[in-house]
Amino acid sequence: MGVSDRISLAEVARATGVALGSFDSASVAKAMGGFASTHIGGDTHPTIADISECLFFSPGDGRIWLQDQRMVLLHTEALGAMRREMVDSMGIEKARGLFTRAGYVSGARDAQLVRKHWPDADPPAAAMAGTRLHALEGVVKVELVSVTYDPDTSGYEGEFIWHNSSEDDEHIAAYGIGGSPACWMQVGYATGYVSTLFGRLIVFRETMCRSMGQAQCRVVGKSADKWDNIEEDMRYLNAREFVDTAAYARSEAGPADLAPSEAAAGDAMVGASSAFNAACHQLSRVARTSATVLFTGESGVGKEKFASMLHRISPRKDQPFIAVNCAAIPETLIESELFGVERGAYTGASHSRPGRFERASGGTLFLDEIGMLSFVAQGKLLRALQEGEVERVGGTRGIAVDVRVVAATNEDLRLAVREGRFREDLFFRLNVFPIHLPPLRERRDDIPLLMNHFLNHYRRKHGCNTGGFTQASVRTLLNYDFPGNIRELQNLIERAVIMADADGLIDVHHLFTGGETLSAEVMTLRMQGSSGTLNFEGVPACANPVLAGATASPQSLEQTERDTLERAISACQGNLSAAARRLGTTRAKLAYRARKHSLI
CATH class of the missing domain: 1.10.10 (Arc Repressor Mutant, subunit A)
Known part of the structure; x- marks a missing residue:
């Protein structure tokens, strides 16, 4: 067999005559009664046989795939050992959060696989595919107790029993019977899978667990707005405390005027993907220092939001945060805006005024679109960073400033340096601690959370009672490339909330009315x-x-x-x-x- 040959699990089963396993069609159909007029059973696609066709082995080159996603076979004892070390070194709360987030990413990936390869599967069939994938991956056997899904409101509620939990086996072996549930990754998986599938936050809680001495594990999942104290659940899903949890709380449509204390939609840090969590960890590490930070990434990925959060969790949080959009200030005024002006420096300068550096002294100065500065302005900025003092336009003395500089750009500054458009010495002065923020298309696990957050925000802001998203709109958003990133998603959902009927669902034609180009995979x-x-x-x-x-x-x-x-x-x-x-x-x-x- 060549190194590129792949053997599917289904082919092995056919060759050996060993059954892959089946679901009891009658009991599943009874439990799925909440899905109106929809038949669900072992023969509903994607079936366990359909899913097994997606699993491939290539023993010659040491790779396993679940369709186009690489997988590994790992001893549960090795996972148990890692779990034990993390609990002992980090504490049970942090370890639980880490495993919950890992499970969420796994569930979101499997939901994307089902969405991609069975785009026309009915919602209940797609939901059942997650239980079959979880069993196929050797994690747990899922028994469906009941589930309801209201297509008119996108409301979801389900109850499941978990048998043979691999997580419980290892947790009990290490710590014995305790007082709290231990299926952390499985809860994260269920939350990530169903949330990604239905395009809104659906949170699962383990109400019974073998690690607590019960005979079996029982889990309940509900739409986030049906749970009380949702912040407690999100505490484990968020990598850092500064990631917003109020964004997931129960939301009722209210008056258009927001309370002054309520954060705007763009002020919330929302996400659970590995890329988002990695950026949050970097942010937390550098915040306690005074090091210069350079945020890079495409327009709309949230660079200013991360810069603002960096200031809010730093020791300078009680001092000013001054933001400057370098691309919005004319070249002739950039020097006076940054460094200030002395009276009489030029015609019209009737009084002295401080620049942004002076105003930000003691706090943080955020220079957005730093790559748009002219060469002359770059030189003066470099001097201010090196000397720790500025000189006003028309002034004769230096003014000492204590400023933490945070810069952002959507340009490749290394390329700009090679092309002679950006000073190399300034680049190295700014590039002390770079943090790259990936585009939304590379962190699709966050799309359902962002959809849920923006929907709640704009329902309150505009006083609308929009229920949620249709399955077609969820599928389209998860396949859309988002050239405008989070800012574009925010705008699409605000537009849709306004256009959708009262008490109705957001459909594709509510979202894409501004000439957006949909993915080639979406008809x-x-x-x-x-x-x-x-x-x-x-x-x-x-x-x-x-x-x-x-x-x-x-x-x-x-x-x-x-x-x-x-x-x-x-x-x-x-x-x-x-x-x-x-x-x-x-x-x-x-x-x-x-x-x-x-x-x-």
């Missing part, structure tokens, strides 16, 4: 009069084998449905059950639509 609906056409332009044929060969030009929605059904039925030689499995739907639904189009 768009073009309305022409009273009819609609699906645009398949740019969608690779391999994305859906049933659509392979579909015309690239727009066609009517009815014709698209008919052609899809006809291909599937033809490919399965008229076997409606097989065609339904191919399309990821039930036989009854397929037969109804086929009769509508006179195909049977």
Whole structure:
């Protein structure tokens, strides 16, 4: 076998005749009664067999994949040893938070996989896929007790029993029976998976645990606004205390005027992804010092927000925080704005005034878009940083200042130095402690949390009763590239809250009305009069084998449905059950639509 050969678990099962395991269709269907008129069972896609097709082994080069995500097989005893060392060295609270966050990221990744490969799966089927993935990954066997999902409000509530928890096995082996639940990663996984799937924060709590002496583990999940004291749960999901927890609290629509003490939407630090947490850890380390910090990243990733938080958690928090947008000040005025002006320095200078350096003395000066400074201004800024004093325009004496300088740029300053647009000596003076903030498309785990936060904020601000997001809008947002990053997501949701009907859900057409370009993997609906056409332009044929060969030009929605059904039925030689499995739907639904189009 070549090093690039991959063997799927399903192929091994077929070759050996060993069953992969199944779910009791009758009991699952009964428990899923809260999902109106939706059949769920072992034959609902994605099934355990469908999911197992995504698991690949390449023994020759030492890699395992779950579809396009690399996985590892790890001894649970090794995880137990790591858990024990972390608890002993960090304390149980910090260790619990670390494992909860790791579980959240794992759950969010699995939800993205299900969203990507079964985009048309009904919400309950996609939700059940998470339990099957968790079992396939060897973490725990999940027994469904009950679950309800209201598509009109996006409200969710579910109860599950966990059997054979690997986390409990190792925790009990290390610490015995205690007084608190120990399935930290599993709770994080469930929160990350279901929140990413439904596009709103859904928090899980373990109400019973084997580590507490009970016979089994029981977990309950609810939409965040249905829980009391949600901040306690978010304490473990947030890497640092300065990450906002009030953003997740119960929110009711209220008057448009906000209380003065309430933070604006842009003032909250919200996130749980590994990239976000890494930036928070760096921020916490450098905050206690007076070192110069350089934030880099694309426009809209939150550089000013991180700079403001750096000041608020630093010893200088009681002193001024002065922000300067270097790109917004004309070159002729930048020197006077930064360093101040003496009376009579030029025509119109009728009185002396301090510059931003003097005003920020004792505190923090934030220089945004530092790469836009002219070469002359760069030289004067370098001198101020080196000498610790400034000289006003028209002045004759130096003024000592004690300022912590924090800079930000969306440019590659190293490239600017090589091209002669930025002084090398100033770059090294600023680049003492660089913190890179990744774009939102590289931290998609945070999108559901940000969606939930902005939705709550703008419902309060505009006095709207918008219920939540449709499944189509969630899928589209999770696939969107966000060229404007968090700022663009914030604007999209504010627009949608305003446009959506009272007590209704936010749909795709509420979000994308400003000429945004959707991902090639997301089909768009073009309305022409009273009819609609699906645009398949740019969608690779391999994305859906049933659509392979579909015309690239727009066609009517009815014709698209008919052609899809006809291909599937033809490919399965008229076997409606097989065609339904191919399309990821039930036989009854397929037969109804086929009769509508006179195909049977």
